[in-house]
Amino acid sequence: MIGIALRTLRFHRGGLAASFVGMFLGAAIVIGCGGLLESGIHRAAPPQRLGAAPIVVSGDQRYHGTAGDEVFSERVPVDAGLAGELASVPGVAGVAADVSFPVTLTRGGRRLAGHGWSSARLAPYTLVKGTAPSGQGGIVLPDRLGVRVGETVEALVRGGVERYRVSGLVGGAGDGAFLADAEALRAAGRPGKVDSIGLFTAPGADAAKVARDVERAVAGRQVSVLTGDERGLAENPDVMSEGEDLIPLAAAFGGLSAMVTVFVVAATLGLSIRRRRPQTALLRAVGATPGQIRRLIVGETMLMAVAATGLACLPGPHVGRWLLAAFAEAGVVPDTLAYRAGVVPVIAGTCTALLTALGAAFVAAHAAARTRPVEALADASRETHRFSRFRIVLGLAFLGGGAALAWGTAKSDGPDAAGVATPAAMVWTAGFALLGPVLATAVTAALRRPLRAATGCAGFLATENARARTSRLTGAVLPVMLAAGLALALTYMQTTQTEGAREVFRDGLRADLAVTSRAGGLPLDAVDRIARRPGVAAASAQVTSTGYIEPAELAGPPAGDGDAGEGAPKPPAMALLGVTASGVTGTTAFRATSGSLDALDGASVALPERFAAPYRIGDTVPMRLGDGGRAALRLVATVRTRPGYETALLPAATLLPHTGTGLVPQIMVAVRPGTDPARLAGTLARGEPGLRVADRAALSALRADQDRTQAWMSWLVLAVVVGYAAIALVNAQILAVGERRRQFRLLRLVGAARRQVLRMMAVEAVLVTAAGLAAGTLVAAATLVPLSLSVLDAPVPHGSPWILGTVIAAALALTLAATLLPTLALLRGRPGATGDRF
Known part of the structure; x- marks a missing residue:
């Protein structure tokens, strides 16, 4: 029957072509989605700014001991003193600590990433003119900005205006601005903390062995030792959390595509075989057995399926790359996330298509194969089977x-x-x-x-x-x-x-205005300054992050690397909002159902009712904040929130040190009755450099x-x-x-x-x-x-x-x-x- 199948394929080109197209497109999409899934698992991010260091040490973004190893939303910092310890590891020839902070030039509004000068070698950047910055007030900028050595520039740093003298210019593709190391640490706003540490190996040293020695040196700390493509995770920690989101997205997308493929192929193949019912009936009438009919149909289908899936293996990875690029362009995943897929998605997509074809062939052949020979010709002319x-x-x-x-x-x-x-x-x-x-x-x-x-x-x-x-x-x-x-x-x-x-x-939303800054954020004391302005009824910081209520079994020292075993706890996760107690009720809809929001000061928290059940007002709530830092917070109030949108309120001063910039991204302002919001917005914008004020309509549009x-x-x-x-x-x-x-x-x-x-x-x-x-x-x-x-x-x-x-x-x-x-x-x-x- 296989020989007959081969000889008869050319007589059924129309029907088989329709099934071929369905299998080809379905297999290509499933293979592409499989590649997305594997890319989400690998979460590879080739290094750019840290590419010169073969080994990079950064904070470990995983919440070890939890079910599935949850990922912290903010960058986990590293103790600055660790750089000195790592310099003594055998095979390490040099270390360079790196911090990042926003720098916005007032002329032109160009946004740059600020760093300490010692980290310039990580890129590496080349000093093309002038000298390295030294002491306070010196800065090195990219040469393509058109500035000159010796020129004075104004920049917004940590929400304020700073004047710098351009001591040098660097060439390179990045947008880095470099200050002296001490000045950079002050601008980053995290005393004693750095973002990452790049390690340079001695000539002839085995980088893999040095990396293992470094891992032993940092064992038991919340840090990761990264090599290869993983070094990009130190540049963009969002790859860990947002890249993980690619896994369920690709799984849902691929599953939906596979389901559509199953029904599409079954429908088109069923129609194709029904077209041939007279020929099948004739074969049954001249003595073909049901098994032979099945082999004929299955043989034809699988020959066509092998050809379709074989061709789909070529465009399949390109489909995955295109989808990843489209997701990155839309901001769904970081643009530094690389497409990394091996043979597994190809094998999975091919097997899915072949199994789909096989199942569809058996289903489509069932009616013809079960017909008795004496009914075959009659069955060919009219439909009798239920x-x-x-x-x-x-x-x-x-x-x-x-x-x-x-x-x-x-x-x-x-x-x-x-x-x-x-x-x-x-x-x-x-x-x-x-x-x-x-x-x-x-x-x-x-x-x-x-x-x-x-x-x-x-x-x-x-x-x-x-x-x-x-x-x-x-x-x-x-x-x-x-x-x-x-x-x-x-x-x-x-x-x-x-x-x-x-x-x-x-x-x-209860606020009338929102104040932001071109500097990437505002200092916390700006809230009080704005609150004292005429026409302002209330002002509150609005600092967003994500945190967890820590289970009792995870209250000890951080666990080392390794997956959590069965029965690992899943800590309650929730959005965190840093606010100003005096302005929270005037600018938001949060209201205390027990306790008082006015008591949000120091190490305190107001929990959603859903998560506050085990605690009473005045109890201590152990939490892990966005950067992995532990906090013992006193419960001062409970609030009612919509299911699924639960938010815990913390004092902004408590939450800010555990965010990426340490700055207030937005200040919400309620206007006094009788005050024109537009006029007040203009007054606030003129009050401090780099401020931007948006009204309620602009907030809704955003x-x-x-x-x-x-x-x-x-x-x-x-x-x-x-x-x-x-x-x-x-x-x-x-x-x-x-x-x-x-x-x-x-x-x-x-x-x-x-x-x-x-x-x-x-x-x-x-x-x-x-x-x-x-x-x-x-x-x-x-x-x-x-x-x-x-x-x-x-x-x-x-x-x-x-x-x-x-x-x-x-x-x-x-x-x-x-x-x-x-x-x-x-x-x-x-x-x-x-x-x-x-």
Whole structure:
């Protein structure tokens, strides 16, 4: 039978080409998503500014001992004294400690990264003019800025204006500004702390052995010894946390693509094999066994699948690189994260495609193989088989799983609901696809009379065709359901989540103005200065970070490297907001449900009610702040927050030393009644150098821009997955029409005009679109209603009705075009012509 399969492939080019395209595109997307997943696991970030040091020591960003090793959100600092210890490690020829801080030139507003001069050798930078900075007041700038040696420049550093004399110019691709080491440590605002330490090895020393010796020297401390691409983690610690986000994103994206591939290939292959039912019936009539029929179909399919997946291995990694670059451009992941994927994603994608093809081939061959020889020829002309009990049971099982996930979605916190809703959409899609014949039959029955009344004979022929060939109708409906259901579910999922986040922002905003600085932040004493300005009712710092309530079993010294074992605790994580006690109630919606927010001073905290249950007012709450620092904070109040958006309030003075810059990024200002906010904004902006003041409308617009940036990722996923489903829709419709050659010829021979046949096919396209949209709408509704209940506390998802209208119009247009254009091609010849193939 394999020999027959090889010899007959060329006679079924149309059907196999449709399945080939589906497998090729699906395998390429799955391979690309697998590469994204592996890149998220490796989190490689090739070093740039620290590239000259073969070994880099930086703070370990992992929260050891927790389930999954949580990642601290802020940079974990390193003791400056460690540099001297490491200099004595055998094989270390030199050390260079590095700190980073923002420097903004007042002329032109150019933003630079400030460092100490001793770290210039890490890049390395080359001094092209002048001398190194020495003492207070000297600075070295990039030569491409157009400044001259000896010139005096003004720069915003730590929220204030500093005057520097340009002592030298450096060449290089970076945007580094260099101060004397002592001056840089003062500007960084972390006394006794540095960001990282670069180690230079002696000539002839084994860098790997030196790295092992360094690891032994720092054992038991919250530091990491980095070599190779890992050194980039010291430059951008966000790669650890944001790069980790790439893992669930790639897994969800790849899983969704794989599911679409399964149904697309099954639908197109099923249609292709149904076209060959007369040939299969003839083989059964002349003595072919069911096993031989299965081997024939499976052999043909696997030959085609091997070719399709083999070709997909070439563009697959490029798809992954393109997706990673797109995510980085949108700000979803750091742009320093490198695409690192080996053979595992290729093997996984290839195996997925081959197993999909194999399963689809067995399913498609089942009806033909189980036919008895005496029924074969009759079975070739009319459809007699009902779909199996196993399919019914499996479909109902998937619907049950979808219902369970829907319940989980509705009970999830708002920000986490999409993580449950996405697999729920997959499960619902599988269930409705397996029960497709029932849905198609129901829609056909419901539309039979309206279509016949509206279109006459064309409607009669179309509905009778649909009723007689349910399997063919189902194969054509499935891609429409996939494209429409996923488009509606993913689009309204994004708009609903965006609206939920926007509601939380609007509900929490009480300030009229927000003050920021071009310097990258403001000193904490600027809050008091602004609060004393005429017309200001209240002012509060707003410092954001993320922290954990530390479990008792992790209260000891930091654990060393290694994964946490089974049963490791998962500490409660929450957003941290550093505020000013005197202005928090005037500028935010936070209100104490117990205790008092006025007591937020020193080592204190106000916890969300959800996490405050084990404690009483006055108790000490052990916490780990954003940079891994431990803090024993006195509970002074509890606050009510929306589930999933819990925020703990700390005094800004307590939180600032545990943030990256140690500066206040934003000061919220409430305006006194009777004061013009616009005039006050102008007064505040003139009050201090580099200040920027935004009103409430500008804050809302900024929030909308951030939402759009996050939504861009979802739109990309939507475009790729739904675009693939749309291609499959066109493939399936062309394939389904190609099966109708004999029917068209017969209709023409009995007197039907081309126009009449086209009207019949147009009505069938409408029927297919209606059935697909009905099933797709059920998938979307079953996914979105629980999500909306979780995010908006309402059953109706947020989003424009034009989205629904666009999906309906696009599905109808694609289905009509993919149906009528092939029909026109088939009707070009004379009714009695023979020997043509589609």
